[in-house]
Amino acid sequence: MPAPAPEIRVLPAAEAAVPTLLDELRRVVAANERPLVSFATGGTFTGMFTALARELRDGGIGRDFVATHLDEYVDFPPARAGGMVHELVTGCPPLGDMLAAGAFVPVPHVDDAAALAAHAQKLRELGGVKLQLLGIGRNGHIAFNEPGTAFDTGFHVATLAEATRQDARARFLPGEPPRRAVTSGIATILAADRLVLCAFGAAKADAVRGMLQGEVATGCPASALRRHGNLLVLLDREAARGFDAAADQASAAP
Numbered sequence: 001m002p003a004p005a006p007e008i009r010v011l012p013a014a015e016a017a018v019p020t021l022l023d024e025l026r027r028v029v030a031a032n033e034r035p036l037v038s039f040a041t042g043g044t045f046t047g048m049f050t051a052l053a054r055e056l057r058d059g060g061i062g063r064d065f066v067a068t069h070l071d072e073y074v075d076f077p078p079a080r081a082g083g084m085v086h087e088l089v090t091g092c093p094p095l096g097d098m099l100a101a102g103a104f105v106p107v108p109h110v111d112d113a114a115a116l117a118a119h120a121q122k123l124r125e126l127g128g129v130k131l132q133l134l135g136i137g138r139n140g141h142i143a144f145n146e147p148g149t150a151f152d153t154g155f156h157v158a159t160l161a162e163a164t165r166q167d168a169r170a171r172f173l174p175g176e177p178p179r180r181a182v183t184s185g186i187a188t189i190l191a192a193d194r195l196v197l198c199a200f201g202a203a204k205a206d207a208v209r210g211m212l213q214g215e216v217a218t219g220c221p222a223s224a225l226r227r228h229g230n231l232l233v234l235l236d237r238e239a240a241r242g243f244d245a246a247a248d249q250a251s252a253a254p
């Protein structure tokens with residue numbers, strides 16, 4: 001039986017996604033005992049992390065969850081600028097407190113199969129990811145699963161696509177962006193209970209169309225998400241431009 005179709009919401013602007021994302025987190029924290037929540041990094045989530053920092057400080061969202069995230073550059077320990085953990089704790093300082101308290105499980109920053117297996121095992125011991133936030137690359141990648149990545153992968157070390165390095169270039173200037181990262185695999189991502197993917201801006205429109213209406217195939221890693229069955233997609237109007245909502249309705253009809 002095919003998985004239930006993703007729920008797609010087209011928002012007037014990116015900021016409109018923030019209350020929805022916070023509600024998703026609130027809901028998962030209320031419904032589970034210390035759920036594991038996996039965050040995504042990148043410009044897409046900057047606004048959410050600012051708001052989340054406020055909520056965590058004010059108690060609007062309790063800290064009774066365990067945080068983790070999708071991926072980390074090889075050789076970027078948490079304190080190293082440019083890395084994903086560094087971005088998360090800078091953008092949302094309460095996550096830094098959680099890291100210090102052991103309530104934030106960072107993705108290993110080493111090319112070491114045993115460390116990656118131990119990380120995956122730790123996530124399983126914590127009950128598995130209950131809520132996974134996701135961005136999408138303009139080439140259709142999710143986390144660092146670049147086009148061509150098999151759908152059955154777990155945590156692994158990925159080589160970044162040129163487009164991905166180009167998009168990351170500004171954060172590493174005057175240096176070069178990294179070439180390799182430890183990433184959740186597509187199978188890791190599909191194992192989460194609930195997925196919420198955000199895409200904003202015209203540069204994402206082709207990738208969004210590939211994800212929602214292209215062939216489910218490794219050429220567009222995000223297309224694998226259509227196999228999940230509990231996926232919410234939040235788009236702004238620009239990112240939704242290539243997505244034909246009418247065709248989607250027609251193909252969803254019995």
Ligand code: PGA
Pocket residue numbers: 041042043044045135136137138141142143
């Ligand atoms: P962005 O990155 O949020 O910076 O656009 C998303 C991604 O590449 O997955």
